[in-house]
Amino acid sequence: MMSAWNKRTIDGVLLDITGVLYESGTGGGTPIPGSISAVKKLKASGIPVRFCTNETTTTRRKLVEKLEKLGFKLDENEIFAPIPAVCSILRQRGLRPHLLVHPDCVPDFEGVDTRNPNCVVISDATHEFSYENMNRAFQLLMTLDKPILFSLGAGKFYKEDDKLVLDVGAYMKALEYATDVKAEIVGKPSPAFFNTAVHDMEVLPDRVVMVGDDIVNDVGGAQACGMRGVQVRTGKYRQLDENHPTVKPDGYVENLAEAVDLILCKK
Structure with missing residues (x-):
């Protein structure tokens, strides 16, 4: 039926x-x-x-390669992921991000000006979500006259190796709470x-x-x-x-x- x-x-x-x-x-x-x-x-x-x-722990190209190894046939242009979207936003608005992201996804930010940052971008940074790195993002937002926080997704958790693990949304909420800045979600x-x-x-x-x-x-x-x-x-x-x-x-x-x-x- x-x-x-x-x-x-x-x-x-x-x-x-x-x-x-x-x-x-x-x-x-x-x-x-x-x-x-x-x-x-x-x-x-x-x-x-x-x-x-909302995959942000790798580049789209690497994701396609990974899926191909698993047996899937996808084209890169069929995948809609947050990083290309936020890069377009950053360029359109003339923003220079401080990146709190997974090291493996950094190549997808190529060409984005990160000097003298005037906003913060966070993604599922996994082990990069240390106190030091979170505090650096917090401190930058607190020094900006018009602080802008982008979060690549807002997930609470996901499943990895049969265990539930924290996603970017938990860290986004921590920065929102500490800075009184409402995140712009891309993803x-x-x-x-x-x-x-x-x-x-x-x-x-x-x-x-x-x-x-x-x-x-x-x-x-x-x-x-x-x-x-x-x-x-x-x-x-x-x-x-x-x-x-x-x-x-x-x-x-x-x-x-x-x-x-x-x-x-x-x-």
Whole structure:
């Protein structure tokens, strides 16, 4: 029997990557069963697909290479990630960032002027989130006449090696609290971020389905933009998500393979 969320026309699909395509961990991670063939089937169907991720611990090129090693076939221009988006914003606004980011993603900031910084950019910096580094970002924001803080995503946590680990959102909130500066979020769940991917597919939001494992940033963020949000029971999904106080997914699926089967069942 068809689920209600896929009865209406679907002209485009957004997919999260970590927790939907693969489980992260040592050795590059592990593909979630059925996800490699699901991506192939979806792309072969002719429905536009974009990969909307908050991944900021590597460059887009390295991410594509990593996914190829796992068995996925993606083009770099199909991946919408926060770093290219924030670099565009920085250039447009003439801003020079202090970067509190993962060392592996620094190459994606090439060409961005970081001398005499007048704003702060933070991402999932993992081990770089030391007291010293957080304090340096705090001190800069406190010295600026017009402090600006960019956070590449707002996730609370994600899953790595079968354990939940803190994401950038926790550190963003710490800086917001200490400085009274409201962060500008670049990445999910920002409407501008989602809408950029939808615009690239040249489809209407109400004909797009977002499939993700994060009930707030994937599902809730997509729904706020007029899309349908479907949650997979993989990645960071937890049973208590199904009783979330504010976000009610349009549907649940066991994994990406089931989602794609439902999306394509009318084709």
